[in-house]
Amino acid sequence: xxxxxxxxxxxxxxxxxxxxxxxxxxxxxxxxxxxxxxxxxxxxxxxxxxxxxxxxxxxxxxxxxxxxxxxxxxxxxxxxxxxxxxxxxxxxxxxxxxxxxxxxxxxxxxxxxxxxxxxxxxxxxxxxxxxxxxxxxxxxxxxxxxxxxxxxxxxxxxxxxxxxxxxxxxxxxxxxxxxxxxxxxxxxxxxxxxxxxxxxxxxxxxxxxxxxxxxxxxxxxxxxxxxxxxxxxxxxxxxxxxxxxxxxxxxxxxxxxxxxxxxxxxxxxxxxxxxxxxxxxxxxxxxxxxxxxxx
Amino acid sequence: xxxxxxxxxxxxxxxxxxxxxxxxxxxxxxxxxxxxxxxxxxxxxxxxxxxxxxxxxxxxxxxxxxxxxxxxxxxxxxxxxxxxxxxxxxxxxxxxxxxxxxxxxxxxxxxxxxxxxxxxxxxxxxxxxxxxxxxxxxxxxxxxxxxxxxxxxxxxxxxxxxxxxxxxxxxxxxxxxxxxx
Numbered sequence: 001x002x003x004x005x006x007x008x009x010x011x012x013x014x015x016x017x018x019x020x021x022x023x024x025x026x027x028x029x030x031x032x033x034x035x036x037x038x039x040x041x042x043x044x045x046x047x048x049x050x051x052x053x054x055x056x057x058x059x060x061x062x063x064x065x066x067x068x069x070x071x072x073x074x075x076x077x078x079x080x081x082x083x084x085x086x087x088x089x090x091x092x093x094x095x096x097x098x099x100x101x102x103x104x105x106x107x108x109x110x111x112x113x114x115x116x117x118x119x120x121x122x123x124x125x126x127x128x129x130x131x132x133x134x135x136x137x138x139x140x141x142x143x144x145x146x147x148x149x150x151x152x153x154x155x156x157x158x159x160x161x162x163x164x165x166x167x168x169x170x171x172x173x174x175x176x177x178x179x180x181x182x183x184x185x186x187x188x189x190x191x192x193x194x195x196x197x198x199x200x201x202x203x204x205x206x207x208x209x210x211x212x213x214x215x216x217x218x219x220x221x222x223x224x225x226x227x228x229x230x231x232x233x234x235x236x237x238x239x240x241x242x243x244x245x246x247x248x249x250x251x252x253x254x255x256x257x258x259x260x261x262x263x264x265x266x267x268x269x270x271x272x273x274x275x276x277x278x279x280x281x282x283x284x285x286x287x288x289x290x291x292x293x294x295x
Numbered sequence: 296x297x298x299x300x301x302x303x304x305x306x307x308x309x310x311x312x313x314x315x316x317x318x319x320x321x322x323x324x325x326x327x328x329x330x331x332x333x334x335x336x337x338x339x340x341x342x343x344x345x346x347x348x349x350x351x352x353x354x355x356x357x358x359x360x361x362x363x364x365x366x367x368x369x370x371x372x373x374x375x376x377x378x379x380x381x382x383x384x385x386x387x388x389x390x391x392x393x394x395x396x397x398x399x400x401x402x403x404x405x406x407x408x409x410x411x412x413x414x415x416x417x418x419x420x421x422x423x424x425x426x427x428x429x430x431x432x433x434x435x436x437x438x439x440x441x442x443x444x445x446x447x448x449x450x451x452x453x454x455x456x457x458x459x460x461x462x463x464x465x466x467x468x469x470x471x472x473x474x475x476x
Contacts (some may be wrong), residue, residue, distance in 0.1 A: 002406060002408065003404050003405070003406055003470075004404070004405040004406065004407055004414060004433070004464070005408075005433055005434055007402070007410065007411045007414060008326075008411055008414060008415070008434050008435060010411070011326040011411035011412075011415070012322035012323050012326045013322055013324065013326045013329050013335075014322050014325070015321045015325045015339055016339065019321070019339055019342065019343050020314065020317055020321075020471060022343050023317065023343050023346050023347055023350075024310060024314070026343075026347050027308075027313065027350055030347075030351060031308050031350070033308055033309070035309055055375060083346065086415070107469070110423070116392070129394070172366075173380065189468040
């Protein structure tokens, strides 16, 4: 009977022949021997030729090593750091920047809350209906409503305006009973102030779909605000939610979100959501950020 | 060629000396690496990376010169294996408190008449973390503190993993031995 330690200590495995080849190719690249020419600066034509050949060999070695890494299930990170180590000693090869590049490419631009709202639908409706509808809806926010109408806002329909004509009409003149009335789709208070101010004499606004997305939740298990709850989600037929982290990696996705995401496997921090929903024949996407706080 | 002249040649970046050094240590080092890996290819990858490091950092060994070349290279291989494991973290195992009577098992040697190949094959059944901790503690002889630091785990977690690995291995080895004879 032998101790398991002694058995394993003395255990040897003969490596395959390729191993030394790969090592020596790597060595040729990072520390070329003196007979093979210098540091890479001021090469003669002959040396330059050798250098190119060496680089080709090195590239092949890198490729082989990279493939081996991939086969072994994501060894790529180690391999990238390997090729990074190789680079500085060889000025001809640009420093490997694959990791930072891909990170950069994956980055999502910060979502802009103000772009989420717009006039999304309009249909004929007479004036009384319109006002009735406006009176029966919920308050948006006083803050936004109480802002003064900007000076630049046109008061006559003839003046050039960034707004669609349909929107200008109610302010410019009494609403004709047959005028197609815009239905504003207002979802969050941060939205386009022009669209809201336009109706600033009316306190309540019609929202066909009132969706409110929180910007923070606290999944610490205390039963309070533990889930990412989108208010008004029950009115939506389609409710597709995608949440990404700051590097653009998807951390949560659901085609039929049911207010059940509790930030699983996510650290505290800022995440970006994209919520596509439909209802009332409208399909819209809201984007924004949500912060996870656990303390 | 003795080891001293090989070493001098390696320091001068002599490819032949480097090959000789590789020839001397590669089988042993592959044996070390294969204890940490599931597949031979994985072990060879780690060994190659380890030797690349050895040749590039050999001047640092010369300066330290406080341990034998063998154990210096070996520690590079072990660190390389741990790095590899850390970048491929696969599973998370919950920590469970270790019972007092179980400590006795921790100090006992595991003996067997099975050969190394056989033991390695059994060890493949261990969860990765348990296997690495078993290797580091039982074969490499690292202290618990050292292992905890290397793996960035609490010391008690390391102890629990080691205990479970030993318990499981002993059971399996007994079973194999009975089965074989």
